[in-house]
Amino acid sequence: MIDRLPLWTPAELAGDTVALAPALLGSYLVREVDGQTLAGRIVETEAYTPEDPACHASRGETARNRPMFGPPGTAYVYLIYGMHHCFNVVTEPAGRGAAVLVRAVEPVLGVEEMAARRPNKDLTRGPGKLCQAMGIGPDLNGLALTQRGPLYLLKAPPEGAIAASPRVGITKAAELPWRFFLAENPWVSKGPPAS
DNA sequence: CTTTCGATCCGT
DNA sequence: CGGATCGAAAGG
Numbered sequence A: 001m002i003d004r005l006p007l008w009t010p011a012e013l014a015g016d017t018v019a020l021a022p023a024l025l026g027s028y029l030v031r032e033v034d035g036q037t038l039a040g041r042i043v044e045t046e047a048y049t050p051e052d053p054a055c056h057a058s059r060g061e062t063a064r065n066r067p068m069f070g071p072p073g074t075a076y077v078y079l080i081y082g083m084h085h086c087f088n089v090v091t092e093p094a095g096r097g098a099a100v101l102v103r104a105v106e107p108v109l110g111v112e113e114m115a116a117r118r119p120n121k122d123l124t125r126g127p128g129k130l131c132q133a134m135g136i137g138p139d140l141n142g143l144a145l146t147q148r149g150p151l152y153l154l155k156a157p158p159e160g161a162i163a164a165s166p167r168v169g170i171t172k173a174a175e176l177p178w179r180f181f182l183a184e185n186p187w188v189s190k191g192p193p194a195s
Numbered sequence B: 001c002t003t004t005c006g007a008t009c010c011g012t
Numbered sequence C: 001c002g003g004a005t006c007g008a009a010a011g012g
Helices: A017-023 A111-117 A127-134
Strands: A028-033 A036-048 A075-080 A084-091 A098-109 A151-154 A162-165 A179-182
Touching: A017 A036, A017 A084, A017 A098, A028 A098, A028 A127, A036 A111, A036 A127, A075 A127, A084 A127, A098 A111, A098 A127, A098 A179, A111 A127
Parallel strands: none
Antiparallel strands: A028 A036, A028 A151, A036 A098, A036 A179, A075 A084, A084 A098, A162 A179
């Protein structure tokens, strides 16, 4: 099944972030943990580029955002609001500081295990939720997603129409329509309507 | 150094 | 709609 799908390559992820954010929809995020394989289909993403003030890398490289300046396909995992984690796929050539935030996935493999990690039935509908459901934490920060390991990305085309809207939860550049989601997929989080 | 605030989630 | 809860960033 999804084992047959190809890995995303660093060369493919070196492209434009605002184009890659929708291009990642439909692909699979695979997590191998505790002898189990968990997987989710990406249904919602957001683009962040260094020219954008909402991007962590907009004010240059720091200890926190360092993975964003690594090679394309690097994982950037950070703590938000003191208690949740967000997972990003670093894009564009090394040194740029761009990434795609994965905001929601559709649970595909290891649904029971994901449910066991969550306090309620809302498994992976939101960046913090999917990190908790899939066991994505700071230990995976900086990891290469372009090779099989504890966390990696398998390329697959999206199903159905792709919609765009403003991004969720930001105050700067809040009007840019850089949130992308599969319009007909029920696992997409609640957010602004398509713009 | 001190204060502010965030790419969020949950229970009410 | 408020509280949780921590560290990075902003301010003095």
